[in-house]
Amino acid sequence: MSDFQENSAGYLANHMARLFAAGLQKRIQPLGLAPAQFMVLLELWVRDGRTQADLVGALDVEQATMANTLNRMQRDGLIERRASETDKRSRLVFLTDRARGLEAEAKAAARTQNAQALAGIDDADRVLFLALMRRAIANMQRG
């Protein structure tokens, strides 16, 4: 381990995110879900019938990334797309029954993964940890 690796926030963030993704992937794979699909479902479980552009804004990924993820979700029977009546450029995204039925189990899997990652960290430090991540995100989103 070089000094940079031990002490660089960016390096640690990358490593941590890869481990989160790998852990979540193992937990939700039995449900037929992939991590990026789960992130989109988190939004659609709140409210569906939304445009791609709306989902792009909610998840802060590029439009092309979202388009590809939605294509895979459609292929896997998680969503349907129906033409918008008010704007012929848009196709609204709706959950399938299958996707609706996965909400509780998938969220439980994600909570378990978070619990594993945060094991041995007390509540005050957990709150601070999340706040620090939100602060770093805000800092980098600005410029």
Add this chain to the structure above:
Amino acid sequence: MSDFQENSAGYLANHMARLFAAGLQKRIQPLGLAPAQFMVLLELWVRDGRTQADLVGALDVEQATMANTLNRMQRDGLIERRASETDKRSRLVFLTDRARGLEAEAKAAARTQNAQALAGIDDADRVLFLALMRRAIANMQRG
């Protein structure tokens, strides 16, 4: 933003890591470097003439990932591979002069990116932030 997004360590970690990667990418692109290449260089700047397996262990990525990254680095003139005399299966990885010359500038770019991400966070919280990330990494590496 769903509750899960605001309050899930995994979600925030993913978002933060993407922003780090994007920011670093912009800063080191003028040097002809990509983020994953920079991570490998951090190891090689410490010591080169190493095996692929050694680098895999140092960076905690899969062997196939490292093989592909090294291929791109070779293509881009950052490394050379020479057959090992002691083990005919291995090809030792050496830095090119070009890669050696990039160390100071690339590390400065990474430090600038880290500084942007951590702006407004005091020293004590920075230390804690890194410690918490290392703890989460250790928790997830175990299983």
Add this chain to the structure above:
DNA sequence: AGATTTAACATAGCATGCTATGTAAATAGA
């Protein structure tokens, strides 16, 4: 020594992210 297992690396195929670019529809401006 000869057979078996392990280790090092390559390759194929896929997911998720990005930038760049194209197309069609909606909107704004003259």
Add this chain to the structure above:
DNA sequence: TCTATTTACATAGCATGCTATGTTAAATCT
């Protein structure tokens, strides 16, 4: 109204990560 711009989405191409699998050389085990 007619043109110019903007918006919504699709697509191509690439980087970085993964799993699965193949090949060859080294090491191990009777």
